[in-house]
Amino acid sequence: MLVYGGGSIKKNGIYDKVCSLLKDFTVYELPGIEPNPKIDSVRKGVALCKEHQIDMVLSVGGGSCIDASKNIACGAFYDGDPWDLVIGHSKVTKVLPIAVVLTIAATGSEMDNAAVISNPETNEKLELNAPNLYPTLSICDPTYLFTLPPKQTAAGTVDIMSHVMEQYFQPNNEAFLTDRFSESVLKTCIKYGPIALKTPDDYEARSNLMWASSIALNHLLTVGKGGAWSCHPMEHELSAYYDITHGVGLAIVTPAWMRYVLNDKTLDRFVMFARNVWAVEEPDPRKAALEGIDRTAAFFRELGMPATLKEVGIGPEHFEVMAEEAVRVSGIAKRSFCLLNRDDIVSIFNSCLE
Template identity: 55%
Template sequence: MENFRFNAYTEMLFGKGQIEKLPEVLKRYGKNILLAYGGGSIKKNGLYDTIQKLLKDFNIVELSGIEPNPRIETVRRGVELCRKNKVDVILAVGGGSTIDCSKVIGAGYYYAGDAWDLVKNPAKIGEVLPIVTVLTMAATGSEMNRNAVISKMDTNEKLGTGSPKMIPQTSILDPEYLYTLPAIQTAAGCADIMSHIFEQYFNKTTDAFVQDKFAEGLLQTCIKYCPVALKEPKNYEARANIMWASSMALNGLLGSGKAGAWTCHPIEHELSAFYDITHGVGLAILTPSWMRYILSDVTVDKFVNVWHLEQKEDKFALANEAIDATEKFFKACGIPMTLTELGIDKANFEKMAKAAVEHGALEYAYVSLNAEDVYKILEMSL
């Protein structure tokens, strides 16, 4: 295990009714608030009205319409609103897209140049406005980490950036806010959580036993509770466990002491950059293909610890059974499991494969991949 520093300092207010503490949290930073949210679901479920009542003594300026794959144009609009209204703190109400967008807005507020510079070069990120979140979807873990992903659709770029300064100060997690999610968002969110875990679990570092056992437990949490949440949307136990698994999957806990690049995320980012698809859906489609492609004598033992399958002498047969179980799980959750179902063909595979290797440093992944490898994985996913 390599040396590491682990510091998860976000104040997590978890459970029913924690929204009542929002005024107390925000007043630490000032009176001027940017309220950032997405397509308006918070108005349908009553959360918007609750926040307006709680924050009646604050000055609120709104940034609405943040996209599922947040765009740099929206970031720029948010930066302008913050500067014009002398915003003290950003309140991101939504899922990972809203929170990611808010993080880069917070960094862009202090940056003299264009905010896209901060996406392409995280080293340019300096001070960041305080971020407070109210989570309405369990998926990305953005409520407890330093990361953000922003899209620039005119150049087909979807890139990750990050800074410790972008970690939210406080996040409010009420599992009841997940009750009204469409089933596909619940399923895609769980696929995203599981992919975050896979990216850190399938790693060249072999002696991080604690991290691997955390990872296996979180995967089994998703496997147990995603079907329950789909069948019983208001099952608090299921929603609570999925929500907490999301935060734990990408707050640094599982990746501490491990080195190397991720694999499926950089490939999926290219899919989203060209086709603007749901991130978790793209990850679910790619994952079994990637697993089959990299299965070898070196990797086979990593596939056998999660599904509680009957042991076999043939490790490869067992590993393939586990990969099949993963694919069947995603499909049973209602996720389309081929790129063809999304209307995607080979037209851009060559460009996407090249960009995934370039942006994702895939030569340093669990199994090193070049553009030809990525092309084949995409082809297997059709």
């Protein structure tokens, strides 16, 4: 089964190439996977798998297509609603082989065992995670990124950086080598993100961003770290309720979170981030930390990302329920870099308004 999104792979020729290579196989198609993949699309895919006894799921696209394909691949062997697998990972048993042709550098789903699925019926956006959800193979050709729209290139770069920062800002300070790996990936995004926007067919830029995407979420940067993520649970609520692009939400939330959690306890880590990632030379530690945060926000702006929720049409109407849900579905209140409760998250959301 061939899984893909809109019409971009037909415009850039990837669809024709894939179909040509698969001419000796029986191929069923599932087009129309959404940017925030919905459980209804997964249900359609599962039904096709069962009806036609599909042998492999081939995802041609970005993280949304891959994540939907992962849920479909395990749903093919489940008798109930595939949403059950998202809320009960232990129910994942057998999984169809998953193949990937990657068309955007962003989520890292091409090299990990997780999938994020949205359920508009419940306003939930949750992660499905199982040991057997790694793709069997992933074809990562940087030339397939040449035709990406600027907004997707920018949002993907932010997403990569956010994955790294979620693992970099953790309670554990002893993983020296892992921290250096993380800083290198961040500097790679800072160097090549603007180049890819200015010159879309720059192979060096695209290849480095593609590799950064995979490294950022293939578990290499979790070594010696652990702990819960912070910005992703908050952003997942924004995109669950408002269906905004994931990287856009992260660009808004991340600097606000940084400013909120900067305190005497977290200062050293932010100073390290400022000096090693942004080459901040300010001698005063707190001023250096703030400059690092400001440079992060400015870089997101340079990429063309919005800086406020107002810019994407989001108001405070659902902040409290979204904050409660972020706490409920994550370890942000118990295992994160700086423990946050519902009121803390509401404050961060409010700081993103203007």
